[in-house]
Amino acid sequence: MNRRSFLVATGTSLANAIVARNGRALAAPAPAAHAADLRLRIEPCTLDIGHGVQISTIAYNGQIPGPLLRLKKGKPTTIDVTNSTKNQDLVHWHGLATDSLNDGAVEEGSPLIALGATLRYHLTPNPSGTRWYHTHAMAMGDLSLAAYTGQFGFLLIDGEPDPGRHDKEINLAIHHWGPHFVPMVETMRTQSQNMPQTSGSDVGYTHATINAHMLGAGEPIRVKQGESVLFRLLNASATENVVLALPGHTFRVIAMDGNPVPNPTSVEVLSLAVAERVDALVEMNSPGVWVLGSTLKESRDIGLGVVIEYAGKSGDPVWRDPQPTEWDYTRFAANNPVPDPEETFTLTFRDAGALNGSQFDTWTINGDAWPNVKPLKVKHGKRYRMVFRNASGDQHPIHLHRHSFEVTRIEDQHLSGLIKDTVNVMPLQTVAVDFIADNPGDSLIHCHQQLHMDYGFMQIIKYAD
Template identity: 25%
Template sequence: MLSLSRRGFLAASAATAASLVLPARVRAQSARMSLTATTRTLDIKGRAATVWGLMDGNGRSGLVLDPGQAFAVDLKNSLAEPTIIHWHGQIPDNAQDGVPDLPMPMLQPGDIRAYDFAARPGTHWMHAHVPAHEMLLLAAPLIVRRPEDVAADRQEVTLFLHDFAFKSPAEVLTEITGGASMAGMDHGQSGQGAMDHSGMDMGAMEQGGMMAMPGMDGMAMDLNDYNFDAYLANDRTLDDPEVVQVDKGGQVLVRVINAAAATVFWIDTGALPGRLVAVDGEPVQPLPGSRFGVAMGQRLDIELEVPREGGAYPVLALREGAKERTGVILATPGAAVAKIADLSERDHPAFSGDLAQESLLRAVTPLPERAPASQPMLMLGGSMMPYVWTINGQTWGTHVPVTAKSGDRVEMMFHNMSMMAHPMHLHGHAFQVVGTGGARFAGAVRDTVHVPPMGMVTVALDAGEAARWMLHCHHMPHLSTGMMTEFAVLA
């Protein structure tokens, strides 16, 4: 049994980001905040692992902003090598977006860079825009609360998900890609590996993870590239999960962030019926359920109600197509908390196989209807052998930018011709899903959409600042082998 007092939740704590649990009362904050890219040590399955992290001025992971608070942050690089941070879900001016040399150079060791822009409300996150650095867990939550969050009588819990290997990112990428070229994605690729202090080699290349697709004449999609050593929820496994104290009969908003490099999860709310109320920080018409899929880079806001009789209630993240799982436990005072195995009895189903969930989502505030000035199609391709992933047949460096004029409505269709799904993320913009296959609807407003094998998704957006904006797959091995282009907005 686990003790609730062990790293327990402090409901009135001013240190909101320490345990990634947010109180309803808003904390007064200074005009500017500090953020440091640094190393830290985690205990993962009884073994010490040195990883990277983004810590606030009090040494806590991530940032929480009050309603209306500007993103006024001084970022310091305390690492031994250059890096750069992308504010995923935010729409700053292009100079502050956080992509190596587009247009700003990486932050050198010891340097400090100031950021200042209007914050976009919702559940977002921040991460290194260098695949090897992100795989070293250089990422953290970025929560921007709305006035209605403050007014609501509910507790907020952030569920931050990672996949983790004791091997270095370079070793993992080499195993996955078979030594394929990094296709120009060499920014910081020499990054320090996660240190394994036990001397044990636990990495395992996965050649399986395949699942037949209905109606595809026996064709099989590839779900997982790699068996990671651990799957983390708020930096912990189910060997020692975070236990969050909640009130009997209380309302809870779980902010889910999939920061994994290459893992799609189901979020299983178990005995607590859920309502999905936002995706990628943007409100949707409430969708009831107890299991919701979330791809890399995506976020989910799920409302839960704790029964009046109280108890312990796991909220689990299930790796698609496999048995691994992680999560947190919501528990009322005095509740017995049982041990949960980190493997389910059977493989979890695929989420990546279809667009069933996406097709049910409806935006609370859809884009106004406009005729598109352009309708570019992006063909997503690639294969496991050789391990190369492309957009319109090209990798980064030989890519042809997608272009649009600032202010124009653009309808962009992603057509996946490969047997892996691709979470496609566009910088500097929010877009609305307006079609899956041939069906048209006013879907969710997002910044990352998961495109299944042989599937088609159409998104609508209004082109923003005239600049070069990155458009890429958020599966890190796919990105590393070139699955990135740019959305070039012209004045």
């Protein structure tokens, strides 16, 4: 059974209100007598991103990004989600330690929302920090669905630790539009070990935005000299990793994926893989009109940027290329010894090529493609290590559902204290992460690039009974 058949079959059974998980039946939530705390509607939307460009897509409550959801850590919250589109869908609460039923992943047993139906999610938000919400539907070969749409929004969980003093908060979500298939870049593919050369497809884009507009469209971000601004940045693209800079300024990185970093550090550029978040403080001490945008000219040319305008300043926004630098997670981490794990799982990622006549490449973990995988078995309360071995020429942002993990090794460099839910594994790189099995229930691991996830790049963790 392929992933499409699996999800259709699973979605049908879930829509009929019964989910089989861990040997017991779970009833899908019945209509509630009381109003939900929050409501979201998945619905068609036409977005004017500027420069005469309109995007027809799917969004939450008709806006992009979706409504800012600001919840309190530990306070139970209900959210009703109504599906006003022609396809089944569901919402994933990325970075929260939810139960499997409410996490929003069919592969874990979460129900799909049928056409015209409303589903109530029950969340007890934890941990605090910058999380986000988005569709977890599949797209396969249809680039009008899933993460290619405008279904994403910020989910901020208030609670300790406090991000510290700042004068203003600005949330910026990056997204790419106009997806289309292009041939794989053969020069990148030849870097992979023992990988067949195929004619698979990748995804290119026509436009990019920060929040709802392309660079130069919409209102600038207005600041005052001397202000300390907390930028929350989210890469909500379906497949594109990004590198950003703000000429004349530095970013003091204080959190990654919503979690405070052990070693807050100032950097000139930020790298965000798909699904990653960075919280950074910027001291506004360089008056002028600037571009906060991609370090790649071709990305800025399609819109990936936003204007930062100081009070009393005017003129054309200025861009200056930053000094070349490599993004390094270890700069923000500690290097204290970490406990030994109960068990280590080595997961090797490979591109198996275009199989069975498909134009798309199949991705495998230890030689298996979803759903034909061997689950990772864990025991409640134990510490486990996953060693991610990227045997391909692509970058892979690996996301673990319902848990956070500690990055403990990048190649031969040991580190500690860097807590994330998504880590970008570079081509031919090895990264180790540790997690505590403290949230029983099925938990998905996958590459967050939509095309990779759709074509096999998923694994499941199951707790021992």
